Amino acid sequence: MKATSEPPVADAQVETLPIAEVARRTGLSADTLRYYEKAGLIDAVRRTPAGVRRYAAADLDWLAFLLRLRDTGMSIADMRLFADLRRLGNESVPARLDLLSEHRQIVDRRIRDLRANLRALDRKISHYRNLLEEQ
């Protein structure tokens, strides 16, 4: 699917992706991907001997999850908390569950608020429509 120079399964095992491809797939910039790693959101990504990042499928899955958290309004600091917990392994599952449930509540409330605001917008729009028709 790419005409450029992909290594023909050069490395040892499975398929890994260069940062540019991960950027393309996630919609993040390469700079942002490196920034997330520096910020502790992403475990250190595997590297080629030359120090070039190669992202594995698990990295992509984690990134997708992070993006979900981000898109629901979670701050980088809070995502970092979650990432730190994840690094602790299974024993942190209860704590992660708590964090996630709490966040779920926040998102739920956000949706409710947006819906209320949407209804108010609709009333305003109707008001404008009426104004137009009367003139």
Place this chain on the structure above:
Amino acid sequence: MKATSEPPVADAQVETLPIAEVARRTGLSADTLRYYEKAGLIDAVRRTPAGVRRYAAADLDWLAFLLRLRDTGMSIADMRLFADLRRLGNESVPARLDLLSEHRQIVDRRIRDLRANLRALDRKISHYRNLLEEQ
């Protein structure tokens, strides 16, 4: 309702509010209220001879509307566009209607996205709950 020193209907006509009271009612800080005025979101508020702002009921209504726009994610620049149109009077109603309808679409899409993300969060939460029970 206030034990402090309110002028006993000092001015000419109706009830107007000092900035501190408007801050209290809107949840904005006095600094933010002044900032919004400077940024062109609010028409110049009436002043006492000494230059002190007195907010009228119409100002509060407009502020409430602005807050709705803000809370649904509209940028200050876009709110400013809307405020500028409003200043033009009735002839800008179609343009305002367009802006508002467009924004409505954005909010609607945002709600949809949030709901999709919420469902994904719920799946993740269930996953964690299962993990806990199995152990």
Place this chain on the structure above:
DNA sequence: GCTTGCGGTGGAGCGCGCTCCAAGTCCTAG
């Protein structure tokens, strides 16, 4: 008169989430 307190102004500063840059390394193609 003096203090207290609320309000005014202009402008600097801040936290967030990136974004951009310079300078260097490595690999490949020609």
Place this chain on the structure above:
DNA sequence: CTAGGACTTGGAGCGCGCTCCACCGCAAGC
């Protein structure tokens, strides 16, 4: 051997939406 391109790093810079600050004025109460 050279040139080009993708990648690396550390650190500076940016746009947004406030937030804070120093300094000043005014009005009321002691």
